[in-house]
Amino acid sequence: MRTNGIPKIERIQPSAAIPGGEITIHGAGFANGNRARPAVHFGTMAGSVVMASESMVVARVPDGAEGGTVRVHAGHAESQPFPMAIGALVADNLHPVANPAVDRAGNVYVTFSGQRGQKVPVSLYKITPNRTVKPYVTQLLNPTGLAMDHDDVLYVSCRSDGTIFRVTPDGHSEQWIEGMGTATGVAFDRTGNLYVGDRSGTIFKIGADREIFVFATLEPSMSAYHLAFHPGGDLYVTGPTTSSFDVVHRITPAGEVEIFYRGLGRPQGLAFDRTENLYVAASLAGKRGIVRIAPDGHAENVLSGNNIVGLVLEPSRRALVATSSALYTLDWNVEGLPLNS
Numbered sequence: 001m002r003t004n005g006i007p008k009i010e011r012i013q014p015s016a017a018i019p020g021g022e023i024t025i026h027g028a029g030f031a032n033g034n035r036a037r038p039a040v041h042f043g044t045m046a047g048s049v050v051m052a053s054e055s056m057v058v059a060r061v062p063d064g065a066e067g068g069t070v071r072v073h074a075g076h077a078e079s080q081p082f083p084m085a086i087g088a089l090v091a092d093n094l095h096p097v098a099n100p101a102v103d104r105a106g107n108v109y110v111t112f113s114g115q116r117g118q119k120v121p122v123s124l125y126k127i128t129p130n131r132t133v134k135p136y137v138t139q140l141l142n143p144t145g146l147a148m149d150h151d152d153v154l155y156v157s158c159r160s161d162g163t164i165f166r167v168t169p170d171g172h173s174e175q176w177i178e179g180m181g182t183a184t185g186v187a188f189d190r191t192g193n194l195y196v197g198d199r200s201g202t203i204f205k206i207g208a209d210r211e212i213f214v215f216a217t218l219e220p221s222m223s224a225y226h227l228a229f230h231p232g233g234d235l236y237v238t239g240p241t242t243s244s245f246d247v248v249h250r251i252t253p254a255g256e257v258e259i260f261y262r263g264l265g266r267p268q269g270l271a272f273d274r275t276e277n278l279y280v281a282a283s284l285a286g287k288r289g290i291v292r293i294a295p296d297g298h299a300e301n302v303l304s305g306n307n308i309v310g311l312v313l314e315p316s317r318r319a320l321v322a323t324s325s326a327l328y329t330l331d332w333n334v335e336g337l338p339l340n341s
Contacts, residue, residue: 007079018087021304043067087328096322099310101146145186157183184224197225238267269310274335281308
């Protein structure tokens with residue numbers, strides 16, 4: 001391809017990232033006839049170039065990157081800006097271990113989970129739509145999974161003692177149920193039943209009357225189960241094991257367990273979009289970030305980032321991405337399911 005000495009970007013893979021993530025830029029004219037390494041800018045900030053050739057550049061997104069474009073500089077020439085979704089930091093000094101939760105007003109709830117048995121000053125934070133971070137709940141020990149019911153009441157699992165807490169919109173928390181083993185992932189079905197993943201191998205189903213059933217049994221997880229409901233009613237579950245070739249399980253409403261996809265590294269939080277694609281925080285072929293798995297089982301990396309533990313896809317095409325220490329937001333061309341539907 002002739003570029004007349006001007007770098008040309010043809011595509012970026014993946015086309016979304018948070019700071020620290022690596023992307024591959026495909027195109028031409030990146031060497032520009034000399035041995036100097038090209039430069040890459042994310043918005044106005046320079047990223048670090050990991051490797052480069054005439055037709056490909058691998059670059060890392062810098063902290064504080066803003067704007068939704070990427071440019072490649074080769075010598076004195078510069079490519080046209082190429083669109084890309086880049087996550088902006090919302091809050092750090094957090095400790096999420098699963099998906100955040102979002103209410104209908106746009107408030108985001110995220111944990112400071114702590115090490116097992118560790119009491120922390122603030123267990124849950126509330127982040128308002130204007131990005132004000134507020135302490136929300138104290139006293140919870142190792143809060144893990146978060147789920148909103150149809151009335152915008154938040155339910156929180158605590159893995160240290162197997163309890164589930166109910167948190168009203170004014171921040172009042174009360175124990176709702178106990179005895180859930182090492183309670184991790186939580187999710188509501190369409191009729192208001194709450195499902196709880198005990199990482200030792202059990203998925204519990206709890207009715208509104210708090211009657212408890214064993215819904216399904218799985219292989220134990222080394223860290224947690226993460227749960228999400230498909231619009232059709234099946235429950236999808238991830239649970240990292242010691243394998244680097246982990247699976248996503250699909251469980252029918254009758255409790256029948258099958259493998260939906262095999263081949264992820266350390267799969268964690270998951271969510272569905274409007275067209276029933278599944279998004280999983282995981283590694284695929286050694287690349288870390290968020291993996292999209294189509295209904296037919298085709299998988300690809302769609303967002304790059306390190307230490308991602310959870311995500312939320314909103315109907316407004318905004319995404320929230322939680323790492324083990326921070327929360328990011330990005331405008332992404334992915335339409336999420338209605339909140340608390």
